Amino acid sequence: MRSRWDWIVLGGWVTALVVFRAARMTERDPYWQARDGIERLSGTSLIRADSWSWGPADGIFRPTSPLWNTMLGLGHESLGLAGIALVGALGMLGYFVVAAITARRLGARPLPTLAATVLVAVLALPMVSPRATIVVQTLLLATLALGHALATRPLPRRWSTYAAVTFAAAVLGMLGAWLHVSWAVTALGLAGALPLLALLAGAARWRTALAAIVGVALAVGSLLGPYGWSVWRLLLDVSSASDGQIIEWLSPFTAGLRSRWLPVVLVLLMLAVVSTVRLARYRDGTPGSRERSRWALEVVLTAIGLVSAVAGLVAIRFLGVAALTLLPVFASRLSAATPGWRANPARSEALRARLRAAYWRPIVTAVAVLLLPIALLRSVDPGTPLAEAEIAPSLPRDCLLFTDPDTAGAMLLLRPDVKVWIDMRTEVHGSQAYADTRRRLTNLRAVPLPRGTTCALLPASVASAHIDGDPAAAWSRLTAASGLSLWVPA
Incomplete structure (x- = not known):
């Protein structure tokens, strides 16, 4: 009963955070994205000559998040600016729900998951915003969770299973491609991550083969989006045009950004390395067991997070990818570590008492009760710049x-x-x-x-x-x- 209440409290915190971030958007991309969605709902071509600016560039407009823009446009057509905020809030809420489910699958408890959520929000707050990239993170976690299920859950071993799962993976790949062009990179990484997860879990050969087929279908599906192979050309164009001009494409070592982002780099790298060392030293369970499959999922998440954190040394945007990917890992590690900390007789009784859920439960509940009304007050005229x-x-x-x-x-x-x-x-x-x-x-x-x-x-x-x-x-x-x-x- 207490565990259920703790998950409810976590939901209250997440709801408050989502309302705060969606009601008053600090970035302005969702507004022009909504206009693109509105225009395409009225029949405008996806790829078109730019008609919004009068500047010197005679560019071609290729929306980087066509499906997301359409959803924002639908939100605006239905509810005005509040509709943009609502779509953004649902996108962020979806991420936190999937992250919590993934953390729970790794054995995390609700209050450590709350602590991990707060940590990620502090580290990567600009990336916790109404943007298509956070939905891509949701798809990343969901796909890995499904890959974990392929390696562990009972499945009939027949051709119809292969066909259904492969088709679903291709559809998911295509959906991600319409959602945001960065999915092309994510899908390529998942094509390798899924069979690796099955191998590390000690799954049967046919399950590992199925995971490999699903990974390939996912990558192929990502090429069935609006731009096909040319999505890589668009990604290069965005990267080259943004490099040195847009904050999220700058290095955290850039003057004026160091005090904000270098601590984030250090914290993420430290936590990712500590998790990597622990996972390398302790391989839980026997091949094919539930414990081994959890360990395998945590290894894959940690690897993606560590690679992203290293990439964050070049561009700040990857620090957000690292933090959002590692949330379930942080929750799992904290959940696993606290019983040992409490049992350590070298620590004072007062400190050990403060490591118990019973100590923190009334505190986080009271804070949630305070945060929710404040968030609702902030949501007056939601989405209005x-x-x-x-x-x-x-x-x-x-x-x-x-x-x-x-x-x-x-x-x-x-x-x-x-x-x-x-x-x-x-x-x-x-x-x-x-x-x-x-x-x-x-x-x-x-x-x-x-x-x-x-x-x-x-x-x-x-x-x-x-x-x-x-x-x-x-x-x-x-x-x-x-x-x-x-x-x-x-």
């Missing part, structure tokens, strides 16, 4: 807007009549456009606007603005809202 929504009606109709890429992303949905200089679609605009925009916004005393600009949304601290090369042509500040100022020709 407050600053942009306040100032959007003041923009002149059909104006050519210059602003930072994040603000532009929200304006693409709030004011579809307005064209933007650039937004967050890096593969459309190219890295040079981002470098140019950053250069223009560096000097807040006098911002040089690109030629052709007819309206600008700039930080409230900007003292003056003028058209590039024509400082004598004065612009005036028309209105301001929540840190943004609207500038128009005088």
